[in-house]
Amino acid sequence: MAETLMFNALREATDEEMARDDTVFVLGEDVGHYGGSYKVTKNLHEKYGDLRVLDTPIAENSFCGMAVGAALTGLRPIIEGMNMGFLLLAFNQIANNAGMLRYTSGGNFKIPMVIRGPGGVGRQLGAEHSQRLEAYFHAVPGLKIVACSTAYNAKGLLKAAIRDDNPVLFFEHVLLYNHKEDLPDEEYIVPLDKAEMVRPGKDVTILTYSRMRHHCTQAAKMLEKKGFDPEVIDLISLKPFDMETISASVKKTHRVIIVEECMKTGGIGAELVALISEQLFDELDAPVLRLSSQDIPTPYNGALERLTIIQPGQIVEAVEKMVAMQV
């Protein structure tokens, strides 16, 4: 076991997969000589050369399209979005080409590629650098969407994403790169489509992902002291949802709170609520509650920014209220 920071876990995953398969390469802004803005690709270009760790000009739509072309013809590109928000500029290539091309081509081509990078609300980065694109991309067919949340799952999920034959949008969180964990010395893979049971409990199911997982575990600790027993599940896979794990939990607790960092309207939680209503309505003892970010551009001011996203105290309050509800 070795204590590893998340950015290094991601780096190890990339390095191991590049060593294992020489069709794997990284491209993006400042991934090479600079080592990546969050040092996920630090020193990799020295080991693998400029073609396998390709510094691109600042041309998101074109280098994403280029990765699609490389994937169609047999390579396995990993795109690093310096900030995932920048990939709004590549929406067309990600949606039309990465997402839909296999279907449109009648199965002529497959598109094994990973699009990864930091998203989420950081510390006073302003609206454009604080985006949660997972919701924007959620409707695109053909994409798998995952969000990592710990050093352990970051490494195992990234390895799985690189080996997957489909386009995978891989969300990291800008405030989790220094998350520290002991990682196994031996190789491991974390499946892309499985949710992670963070804390089993019986009172209420809390569904969350990315950085909000840590807000939820903080809240759970406070709730334990107050005698509550919440179940916390990290969704990991945002598309498709692991309905098996979600369903088993809902059948146990009969109450659901979704804690997410994306905006409420058209968010990940919105789709989850719909699916839970469709599939598990009879199991529910209370309406599903969403704790989401405000539907506003993320403000710069620190106090306003804190008000924009959910804080642990709000989760505690919500659980108390929901559990107290009479059935």
Place this chain on the structure above:
Amino acid sequence: MFILQRFHDCKVELNKRGYKIASKICNNLDTTDSMAAERTVPKFDSSSIKITREEGLMLYEDMVLGRLFEDKCAEMYYRGRMFGFVHLYNGQEAVSTGVIRAMRRDEDFVSSTYRDHVHALSAGVPAREVMAELFGKATGCSKGRGGSMHMFSAQHKLLGGYAFVAEGIPVAMGAAYQSKYRKDALGDASADQVTACFFGDGASNNGQFFECLNMSALWKLPIIYVVENNKWAIGMAHDRATSQPEIYKKASVFSMAGVEVDGMDVLAVRAAAQEAVERARAGEGPTLIEALTYRFRGHSLADPDELRSAEEKEYWATKDPITRFADYLTKQKLATAQELKDLDKKVQEIINDAVAFAESSPEPDPSELRRYIFAED
């Protein structure tokens, strides 16, 4: 061998019809004349090259296949056998044939646009499969999922028809990057495939065009950008959309080769393509070929085509690449008029067979509606 490159040719020239070259037409916003000025087409001396009878007949047949296939598409569209937006290629055949038939079939890559039927045919996708795709049948090259604007064939290295203007350019560049990667990063000496990327004058004003010229010149990628300048992006005259209508000149900004070529002369296009292919295979980087051409039909079969003047259409009709090349073949005694007629007949039979095949092919199985979304499907 050929003087095809004219990087800094800014002379004001008059062509035989007395129009100034387009680059010197100012005040484009005030232009109300629907007859866009004609550019002086670079002269290509066909006596400078020798082609064999086999080559000549191959090029002729390929162009006729494109022409008659599209004519049949129009017929089938109006008879309600194919649907959606159908963009035909009539008039531009010398570009597809000239470029793609100068490449290695099933090895080199081709990417196209929404006007992709004929590029698919030149790349070797059987007429049956292209027609069946237009009929939406399970036997189509995209299994009836793509349609007119989305022809794909992994076998024939057809990277696809890309329906949004310019979006195919980066994808094609990725295929070219892959060739370079295999050669230089993986040491595969056999990875010398070239990619031809087709698009129109409309795409040449889009950022992806400039971004990709930059990257492919920077990395010396084995790619040929073929801009089929047919003067009109639907109803937007090229001269009204760009500050520099001579698209090939935009290559020089990126320190890459740019050539203009008479897109109605298959031999001129072929010569330019051969030079570009050679450059690409030798690892000397990309080429931008601007082929001056014209579409004989509207933008799509749904386009009333009201903006282009009769005068302009007549002018270009006299430049028909197929009659012109037929004339060349007979004058050079590479083929007789009767032999060409026989070829026309043979091609018509191929197309009739393609229609019969498409007609009798099964519809996609509804139980496979969700197939092909993911690689495992």
